[in-house]
Amino acid sequence: xxxxxxxxxxxxxxxxxxxxxxxxxxxxxxxxxxxxxxxxxxxxxxxxxxxxxxxxxxxxxxxxxxxxxxxxxxxxxxxxxxxxxxxxxxxxxxxxxxxxxxxxxxxxxxxxxxxxxxxxxxxxxxxxxxxxxxxxxxxxxxxxxxxxxxxxxxxxxxxxxxxxxxxxxxxxxxxxxxxxxxxxxxxxxxxxxxxxxxxxxxxxxxxxxxxxxxxxxxxxxxxxxxxxxxxxxxxxxxxxxxxxxxxxxxxxxxxxxxxxxxxxxxxxxxxxxxxxxxxxxxxxxxxxxxxxxxxxxxxxxxxxxxxxxxxxxxxxxxxxx
Amino acid sequence: xxxxxxxxxxxxxxxxxxxxxxxxxxxxxxxxxxxxxxxxxxxxxxxxxxxxxxxxxxxxxxxxxxxxxxxxxxxxxxxxxxxxxxxxxxxxxxxxxxxxxxxxxxxxxxxxxxxxxxxxxxxxxxxxxxxxxxxxxxxxxxxxxxxxxxxxxxxxxxxxxxxxxxxxxxxxxxxxxxxxxxxxxxxxxxxxxxxxxxxxxxxxxxxxxxxxxxxxxxxxxxxxxxxxxxxxxxxxxxxxxxxxxxxxxxxxxxxxxxxxxxxxxxxxxxxxxxxxxxxxxxxxxxxxxxxxx
Amino acid sequence: xxxxxxxxxxxxxxxxxxxxxxxxxxxxxxxxxxxxxxxxxxxxxxxxxxxxxxxxxxxxxxxxxxxxxxxxxxxxxxxxxxxxxxxxxxxxxxxxxxxxxxxxxxxxxxxxxxxxxxxxxxxxxxxxxxxxxxxxxxxxxxxxxxxxxxxxxxxxxxxxxxxxxxxxxxxxxxxxxxxxxxxxxxxxxxxxxxxxxxxxxxxxxxxxxxxxxxxxxxxxxxxxxxxxxxxxxxxxxxxxxxxxxxxxxxxxxxxxxxxxxxxxxxxxxxxxxxxxxxxxxxxxxxx
Numbered sequence: 001x002x003x004x005x006x007x008x009x010x011x012x013x014x015x016x017x018x019x020x021x022x023x024x025x026x027x028x029x030x031x032x033x034x035x036x037x038x039x040x041x042x043x044x045x046x047x048x049x050x051x052x053x054x055x056x057x058x059x060x061x062x063x064x065x066x067x068x069x070x071x072x073x074x075x076x077x078x079x080x081x082x083x084x085x086x087x088x089x090x091x092x093x094x095x096x097x098x099x100x101x102x103x104x105x106x107x108x109x110x111x112x113x114x115x116x117x118x119x120x121x122x123x124x125x126x127x128x129x130x131x132x133x134x135x136x137x138x139x140x141x142x143x144x145x146x147x148x149x150x151x152x153x154x155x156x157x158x159x160x161x162x163x164x165x166x167x168x169x170x171x172x173x174x175x176x177x178x179x180x181x182x183x184x185x186x187x188x189x190x191x192x193x194x195x196x197x198x199x200x201x202x203x204x205x206x207x208x209x210x211x212x213x214x215x216x217x218x219x220x221x222x223x224x225x226x227x228x229x230x231x232x233x234x235x236x237x238x239x240x241x242x243x244x245x246x247x248x249x250x251x252x253x254x255x256x257x258x259x260x261x262x263x264x265x266x267x268x269x270x271x272x273x274x275x276x277x278x279x280x281x282x283x284x285x286x287x288x289x290x291x292x293x294x295x296x297x298x299x300x301x302x303x304x305x306x307x308x309x310x311x312x313x314x315x316x317x318x319x320x321x
Numbered sequence: 322x323x324x325x326x327x328x329x330x331x332x333x334x335x336x337x338x339x340x341x342x343x344x345x346x347x348x349x350x351x352x353x354x355x356x357x358x359x360x361x362x363x364x365x366x367x368x369x370x371x372x373x374x375x376x377x378x379x380x381x382x383x384x385x386x387x388x389x390x391x392x393x394x395x396x397x398x399x400x401x402x403x404x405x406x407x408x409x410x411x412x413x414x415x416x417x418x419x420x421x422x423x424x425x426x427x428x429x430x431x432x433x434x435x436x437x438x439x440x441x442x443x444x445x446x447x448x449x450x451x452x453x454x455x456x457x458x459x460x461x462x463x464x465x466x467x468x469x470x471x472x473x474x475x476x477x478x479x480x481x482x483x484x485x486x487x488x489x490x491x492x493x494x495x496x497x498x499x500x501x502x503x504x505x506x507x508x509x510x511x512x513x514x515x516x517x518x519x520x521x522x523x524x525x526x527x528x529x530x531x532x533x534x535x536x537x538x539x540x541x542x543x544x545x546x547x548x549x550x551x552x553x554x555x556x557x558x559x560x561x562x563x564x565x566x567x568x569x570x571x572x573x574x575x576x577x578x579x580x581x582x583x584x585x586x587x588x589x590x591x592x593x594x595x596x597x598x599x600x601x602x603x604x605x606x607x608x609x610x611x612x613x614x
Numbered sequence: 615x616x617x618x619x620x621x622x623x624x625x626x627x628x629x630x631x632x633x634x635x636x637x638x639x640x641x642x643x644x645x646x647x648x649x650x651x652x653x654x655x656x657x658x659x660x661x662x663x664x665x666x667x668x669x670x671x672x673x674x675x676x677x678x679x680x681x682x683x684x685x686x687x688x689x690x691x692x693x694x695x696x697x698x699x700x701x702x703x704x705x706x707x708x709x710x711x712x713x714x715x716x717x718x719x720x721x722x723x724x725x726x727x728x729x730x731x732x733x734x735x736x737x738x739x740x741x742x743x744x745x746x747x748x749x750x751x752x753x754x755x756x757x758x759x760x761x762x763x764x765x766x767x768x769x770x771x772x773x774x775x776x777x778x779x780x781x782x783x784x785x786x787x788x789x790x791x792x793x794x795x796x797x798x799x800x801x802x803x804x805x806x807x808x809x810x811x812x813x814x815x816x817x818x819x820x821x822x823x824x825x826x827x828x829x830x831x832x833x834x835x836x837x838x839x840x841x842x843x844x845x846x847x848x849x850x851x852x853x854x855x856x857x858x859x860x861x862x863x864x865x866x867x868x869x870x871x872x873x874x875x876x877x878x879x880x881x882x883x884x885x886x887x888x889x890x891x892x893x894x895x896x897x898x899x900x901x
Contacts, residue, residue, distance in 0.1 A: 016450065017454070019451060020451050023451050023452075027463065031463035032467060035466075142595060146592035146594075146595050147587070147588040147591070147592075148543050148546045148547060148550070148563075148588070148591070149547070150546070150550040151584040151588060154570050154573065154580060155584070162574070217719065217720050217722040217723070218722075219720075220712070220714060220720040221722060222706070223673055223675070223706055223707070224706060224733075224734045225703045225705070225706035225707030225734070225738060226703075226733060226734070226737050230737075234722075234733070239723060253456070256456050256458075257456050257457060257458035257459070260458050260551070261550060261551060265570075275459070275462060276552075279462055279466035279553075280552070291459050291462075294456065294459055295456060295459055298454075298455070298459075299454055
């Protein structure tokens with residue numbers, strides 16, 4: 001088996017990420033080219049005269065070939081110039097930062113709950129394979145995974161917000177006054193996101209923990225007279241985690257997509273909802289900015305997850321003798 | 322080593338594959354029956370549904386369930402039951418088409434690069450990796466948003482976005498078969514690559530393809546439902562479950578049925594697909610191919 | 615009762631059942647056996663005869679799908695089946711140790727060799743400091759003939775060859791100088807060099823210490839090299855037990871005869887010059 005050293009692997013992944021971002025920018029640029037009309041018409045609206053349209057087109061150099069315009073656009077982005085929003089008439093960049101921050105906050109909180117919850121449930125299921133708790137858990141997580149997040153969200157709102165009045169139905173985070181408010185407002189979206197993510201990690205943790213508990217090294221650890229806690233947490237758990245970490249990494253990237261729908265359900269002012277609304281309004285610079293920022297977040301999450309998986313695997317961390 | 326029998330060797334025919342369905346776990350069999358029921362409802366929708374899906378009963382919005390409207394009516398006075406029944410057509414057609422598209426294109430691509438190997442494989446894998454490192458939902462929103470949402474476009478987009486996932490898995494399955502004697506024999510007989518892929522490899526990765534198709538069906542249904550909910554799926558007045566949930570959620574206090582019916586339909590459908598996937602995965606999954614059990 | 619003074623481990627009328635599909639099946643039937651102090655007892659038999667189950671029971675392992683239906687297992691006068699987990703733990707590693715068949719798989723992949731030794735030593739002697747732990751681990755590793763013991767402590771199990779992993783597993787089992795060492799096919803699947811090294815080490819150990827060993831193997835040729843006595847196990851029972859040469863030269867049970875007849879003749883007998891003087895001459899064994 002040929003194993004490359006970690007730094008090289010990381011550099012490769014990093015290069016791949018930059019390449020992915022570049023491809024995303026190409027896709028984002030070409031996709032909006034497909035929208036009906038051109039930028040001048042969108043800026044000036046329906047009542048624009050032919051003369052004013054022509055003037056603006058010359059000013060914006062819209063008749064230049066597409067590759068040239070792409071290069072100019074990308075050049076601007078690299079310098080932080082995402083253009084001006086057509087709807088809000090403000091620089092896109094000033095918008096994106098705040099929205100990205102809120103999306104990361106929601107996603108981060110969801111992950112923060114997700115990691116201990118799903119691993120814990122997985123270990124619980126592994127404690128007595130095919131026991132009552134194991135079967136009940138498998139059934140519950142399978143159903144949780146099968147219900148679309150928009151359905152989960154709406155029913156959580158109905159039940160916990162409207163009927164029981166435990167949480168606010170909408171995550172209007174701008175009105176939060178304290179950190180407690182933030183948690184209170186984000187509870188439902190976070191629960192919704194966890195519904196879909198839990199199943200996979202629980203199953204991976206369960207299966208790999210069951211395997212590991214049957215392994216020779218766990219048996220030998222207890223035959224060497226080590227304490228059960230040490231056997232469990234030092235010998236079994238770290239070795240069972242690798243598939244769970246892979247699954248969490250997949251979930252973290254799923255989160256970037258899942259968050260779009262959840263943001264819309266809870267009216268949460270994040271990048272996902274921003275993207276959806278800008279597409280509705282054909283607000284091209286905003287679409288480009290939001291799509292790029294969201295993709296960058298996704299790619300970054302993947303990169304971090306990849307590197308984390310690498311670092312946690314001693315077989316990859318060290319070269320074979 | 323000029324053993325002629327090698328040249329005549331044909332691909333192994335795995336015994337018992339024909340009866341594979343009988344060996345499915347009970348849960349998967351039940352799920353299969355549920356899926357058949359869904360298909361029957363979708364096909365017979367015009368016969369089963371009490372009313373046409375878009376018929377508006379003026380003056381009766383938000384009717385509670387009654388003998389006339391078993392699940393009540395929605396905000397426009399349309400029969401929720403009929404719309405839910407017709408909605409199964411939309412989602413099964415779109416989800417099935419998307420999964421079929423990704424399984425067939427991804428399957429062919431995976432077999433081809435897995436069989437040819439070399440530089441082609443290396444380059445193709447890198448490209449697939451890059452495509453997979455872009456979030457599908459953004460991809461889909463951009464494409465559907467730019468070209469204008471419609472059911473066929475959404476199905477094709479969702480299907481194409483899953484091609485890399487299928488191709489990767491099928492490639493791996495192909496690689497484990499490609500080095501076997503009957504492939505060497507076929508090559509020695511002078512069969513073309515295309516013929517080898519279709520006649521020799523395909524029968525041996527069928528199990529993998531079935532599992533992938535099943536996985537992609539569940540995934541596509543959820544994805545398409547989500548897009549429909551966001552308003553980027555089938556357009557009004559189509560009876561589409563995602564769209565129905567979106568239309569009904571603002572008035573959920575007036576009546577829960579316009580949301581609950583399609584939501585339940587969706588949840589049960591995906592649960593059945595997932596259970597079925599679990600079953601076929603146990604039959605044809607890597608464990609079986611690796612000969613573990 | 616004088617026997618008990620000689621015997622370190624005594625198994626009396628032991629019957630062990632396994633549960634399979636809701637039904638209990640006996641894998642060990644009415645088995646009696648004693649490992650004497652300071653001896654190497656060989657336990658031979660084909661795979662599936664219950665050897666590994668017996669080894670596991672002797673280590674006091676308990677499993678849900680297994681039960682001791684009858685009989686007792688006593689280690690130095692202590693009934694293992696009645697011990698509480700905590701008391702059992704105090705025996706394990708210290709007085710009772712196992713060398714597994716697959717040494718590589720018995721080393722936790724995420725831990726460095728140094729940590730494996732440190733935790734094993736520390737489990738029973740919590741006051742040892744880092745330097746003492748490392749020195750002790752180095753001593754054990756050089757005893758089993760591992761090259762560069764100092765460097766080895768900082769490495770992970772997968773960075774060693776299969777033979778080296780087996781030596782490390784052996785060193786780990788020996789690091790507290792147990793009273794009874796149970797070896798479960800320790801040389802099966804190893805290359806000739808490793809096998810030779812392990813067997814020589816065991817012979818040396820036996821001469822220099824009073825350690826008792828139970829050597830479980832299906833390989834009579836290996837057993838004949840190091841064991842004082844041998845027990846032949848077949849279908850969950852001991853069909854014959856006695857001095858090595860008695861059993862090999864004058865097998866009484868038909869199964870033993872078949873087993874002895876199947877010792878590969880192609881393998882040259884060990885060179886008498888290499889054997890310690892205390893060992894009997896190989897001619898007598900394979901004659």
